[in-house]
Amino acid sequence: MLTVTALTKRYGGRTAVDDLTFTVEPGRVTGFLGPNGAGKSTTMRLLLGLARPTSGEALVNGREYARLTAPAREAGALLDPRAAHPGRTGRAHLLAKALITGVPRTRVDEVLDEVGLTEAAGRRVGGYSLGMRQRLGVADALLGDPGTLLFDEPVNGLDLDGVRWMRDLARRLADEGRTVFVSSHLMSEMELVADHLVVVGRGRLIADASLGEVIAAWSRTHVLVRSPEAGALGARLERLGPPVRVEDDGDGGLRVFGLTAEAVGDHAHEAGARVHALAREEASLEQAYLELTDETVEFGAHGKETGA
Numbered sequence: 001m002l003t004v005t006a007l008t009k010r011y012g013g014r015t016a017v018d019d020l021t022f023t024v025e026p027g028r029v030t031g032f033l034g035p036n037g038a039g040k041s042t043t044m045r046l047l048l049g050l051a052r053p054t055s056g057e058a059l060v061n062g063r064e065y066a067r068l069t070a071p072a073r074e075a076g077a078l079l080d081p082r083a084a085h086p087g088r089t090g091r092a093h094l095l096a097k098a099l100i101t102g103v104p105r106t107r108v109d110e111v112l113d114e115v116g117l118t119e120a121a122g123r124r125v126g127g128y129s130l131g132m133r134q135r136l137g138v139a140d141a142l143l144g145d146p147g148t149l150l151f152d153e154p155v156n157g158l159d160l161d162g163v164r165w166m167r168d169l170a171r172r173l174a175d176e177g178r179t180v181f182v183s184s185h186l187m188s189e190m191e192l193v194a195d196h197l198v199v200v201g202r203g204r205l206i207a208d209a210s211l212g213e214v215i216a217a218w219s220r221t222h223v224l225v226r227s228p229e230a231g232a233l234g235a236r237l238e239r240l241g242p243p244v245r246v247e248d249d250g251d252g253g254l255r256v257f258g259l260t261a262e263a264v265g266d267h268a269h270e271a272g273a274r275v276h277a278l279a280r281e282e283a284s285l286e287q288a289y290l291e292l293t294d295e296t297v298e299f300g301a302h303g304k305e306t307g308a
């Protein structure tokens with residue numbers, strides 16, 4: 001279990017994490033979603049005692065990571081796939097970690113097998129592909145058989161098989177009753193793996209809810225209707241109130257949220273509005289997420305353009 005309370009981290013004048021509060025519960029996969037630079041890695045580093053909070057708390061099982069008596073048995077993490085020394089073999093890396101953390105050597109072969117690296121274990125990490133390094137990072141995280149796992153962007157650079165493997169692993173670990181906290185900047189990825197979502201932008205909390213709740217709240221699926229009497233129709237639909245919502249599409253059409261196409265057609269009929277087009281338009285959750293986090297994106301392709 002992870003508990004983050006009023007957590008803030010500043011680097012000079014830059015606020016990487018801004019008054020974050022949430023908990024990560026056992027028995028489910030919690031996705032930590034936010035655009036690049038939103039503060040996900042920093043939050044994970046604070047939870048693991050790799051950085052100190054400016055204020056607030058980041059606790060593992062109710063205690064600071066550094067104060068845990070057997071930290072490797074309580075929390076394991078995959079933060080940076082390049083963390084293992086390139087000159088060491090995969091097995092040597094894990095044996096050294098086992099020695100330092102007091103984990104029995106027999107665990108090394110178990111976790112190598114679990115991540116599918118048994119055959120490559122005798123090769124130097126420098127010759128590993130990114131996918132193999134990710135697997136080694138996962139083996140490292142699992143070494144102490146911890147109840148809590150933190151994976152920072154675990155599918156970055158993985159091929160399709162690797163992505164699927166990582167999803168299945170996260171699911172299995174959660175089904176075993178562990179706390180699984182997985183970060184990603186991709187809503188599409190989180191949709192496939194997470195039960196619960198903690199969404200951040202510019203270090204601040206945007207949402208902390210089940211995947212279903214986030215989908216319901218963010219859904220941009222709507223009915224598009226075109227009518228020469230759009231004004232009268234729009235006014236009638238707006239009077240219905242929430243959850244019905246009406247937007248002008250800027251092109252003479254109305255986007256109607258919260259009604260079926262049939263219902264919009266019936267309202268048009270009753271309003272005496274001629275209908276020239278009526279269609280249900282599906283919009284992806286990824287699109288909603290990008291729009292929602294648009295103002296909070298620090299870098300990247302989705303920032304608002306300036307100038308002509």
Ligand SMILES: Nc1ncnc2c1ncn2[C@@H]1O[C@H](COP(=O)(O)OP(=O)(O)OP(=O)(O)O)[C@@H](O)[C@H]1O
Nearest residue numbers: 011014015016034035036037038039040041042043
């Ligand atoms: N050690 C540091 N010194 C200075 N600034 C930092 C440091 N670590 C992170 N930051 C800044 O804090 C902000 C949040 O970064 P962080 O890496 O936590 O975001 P993120 O959501 O994990 O994004 P990414 O996926 O790109 O790593 C960024 O503006 C980053 O530049």
